[in-house]
Amino acid sequence: MKLHKICLLCMLLLFSNLNSIFASSSAELYLSEPNIRVGLWTKQSSVYISGEAPFTLKNLDNSQVVGHYEANAKVFVTVKDDKVMVNDKIINLKALEISLQENNVDAGINVNKKKYRGKVTISNVNKGGLTVINTLPIEQYLYSIVPSEMPASWHIEAVKSQAVAARTFALNNMHKHEAEGYDVCATTHCQVYNGKTVEMDRSTKAVDDTNGLVMLYKGKPISAVFHSSAGGRTENCEDVWGTYLPYLRSVEDYDQGAPNYKWEKKMTPSEVQNKLQAAGYNIGTLQAIEVSPLNKDSKADDRSSTGRIKTMCFIGDKGSISLEGSKVRSILGLNSTLFDVSLIVPNEKKIDVQIGMYYKKDIDVNLPPYKEKGLLNDKENIRRITGRTGELVLFNGFGWGHGLGLSQWGAKAMAEKVPETDSLYFKEILRHYYQGIEIKKVY
Ligand SMILES: [Zn+2]
Structure with a gap:
């Protein structure tokens, strides 16, 4: 009977939140690496699709295959008078899924001439045009985010601190755009996402080296905001946004070498x-x-x-x-x-x-x-x-930016004081710019 009750509790927890399922172990917040849904475009009248490997279009309303296509075949999805057309043929559907037929890590799906990992869905549920969403594992999402936020050529410990900040920021922002049917957008409103083309080897390594590591306060991912440079000192959160956050405190910044100091x-x-x-x-x-x-x-x-x-x-x-x-x-x-x-x-x-x-x-x-x-x-x-x-x-x-949390130029200057082989120094950087936090592997 006791065992039965525990199982029931586990089931309840399991279904309480599809993306952030709490695992039984306190060290891991998620049972596995979550996927993230990135809204690429909204209100499109046409979307151009191609695959670097053979790909399939599926009707998500009924799971029926709309078509199999060879690598580099071109598909135009358009909408007119609320009717979705695939290469000028009217398809009665609300959402299409595009996926590669084989799991080829180097190949991507081209959407409007940009290359993406994972799967792409095109939906016609929001009136006023097509919505394009890219769904992929969060670590692969970070491969693109990190080099867009900080030059991959910077000291590896600085790039690793950026990777942990970006991962924490993304997990904290999950479901921000739930009303539009995705988790995060691809602009500065959330984090700038330009797909696979912008990935760099060094930032990919920084993401891999910090796999699953997240900053937590009282067991929850923090609001890991960051900025370019603080002009000598970062700011208390309440003095910028009016809200007190215990980990966003004013600390010394080392950004004197920043071009906008x-x-x-x-x-x-x-x-x-x-x-x-x-x-x-x-x-x-x-x-x-x-x-x-x-x-x-x-x-x-x-x-x-x-x-x-x-x-x-x-x-x-x-x-x-x-x-x-x-x-x-x-x-x-x-x-x-x-x-x-x-x-x-x-x-x-x-x-x-x-x-x-x-x-x-x-x-x-x-x-x-x-x-x-x-x-x-x-x-x-x-x-x-x-x-x-x-x-x-x-x-x-x-300085440049709101002055809260990690200062990228300050992180660079801190990292440059240690050798590239000091592979845990990124934690020192993070603990300086975010006070009183824990850094834990959450999946
Ligand atoms: Zn957004």
């Missing part, structure tokens, strides 16, 4: 105004920008402890708007929220010098631009636009 961007006041307007914030003519000066130890309310902008105010002649730092970053297209703002009037590069009666000569001058610190009556956090000819808004800042 320091950056600057200049815009005319009307460019700033137009970008705000395009995002739906019509404040009239921009008159001033209000934000505390960047001071990495500042206690200002509108900046985080690392100096990232939490809120920033744009004042116009028709009204003013206070926006979150991340919103300002996306509207103005800036690298990060760790920046300062000033108004400058660049000096003319050449001045005319009269020589004698008849000659004029252009002479290069290289004076520093004049920095506008605001009018005397203004507080130091007000940057007033004066309307002088050539006036520019200068944004100068640090």
Whole structure:
């Protein structure tokens, strides 16, 4: 009787979640390596299919074979007036599956001229066109993800830390697009996925060397967000997204060698105004920008402890708007929220010098631009636009990305301090950027 009850519990657990089945052992969260369904395209009126080996099309409504095709045969799937056609022949179905007839690791399925591992399904269930989904084991998915996120030529321990972060991120994001019929999309919204063509030997090795390893907090895959470089210090999660996560804490970054460790961007006041307007914030003519000066130890309310902008105010002649730092970053297209703002009037590069009666000569001058610190009556956090000819808004800042979790340039710098043979160092990198986590093999 007791045994029977235990079996019943096992059955319940088994059917509770098709993709993340909890195994009885505490060390392994999954009974086997899960598959991931990646949404490649939606709303397509036609899809071009080919196989590098013989392939089969199956009607998923009734499991009947629609056709067997030789390697490199071309198949066009189109939809018109809600009718699906395969090479101009109307097929009454909602979903098609394309699979290779033999398990050939080097061969892929070509969809719209990109090459994919695993199986591909084309469905007509979402109105408005065809949805194309690639289903494959998660480790094979990572073969493509890792080199798209970090150069495969970097130190192997850095690439391995990226592989574990990407695997954890994917498992944490499973079912994000369930409403659309897949797990993750193929864009930066989830992780950029371009199929088999972008795979590189070194990143494939980094995935294999860390097979099944995932970062866990209290037994669950963490939200393993990562970014290019943090500009000296990563950020606390609540200061970027408003949500506290115990493992996304502000730690020192080693990204001083990153190309965007320091950056600057200049815009005319009307460019700033137009970008705000395009995002739906019509404040009239921009008159001033209000934000505390960047001071990495500042206690200002509108900046985080690392100096990232939490809120920033744009004042116009028709009204003013206070926006979150991340919103300002996306509207103005800036690298990060760790920046300062000033108004400058660049000096003319050449001045005319009269020589004698008849000659004029252009002479290069290289004076520093004049920095506008605001009018005397203004507080130091007000940057007033004066309307002088050539006036520019200068944004100068640090780092690239949201500053949460793993910094890729920081991981690179950490890895470069150890020999390539120190094959467990990737765990040190991960434990630095994600605090208090466990790294475990979950399948
Ligand atoms: Zn997505």
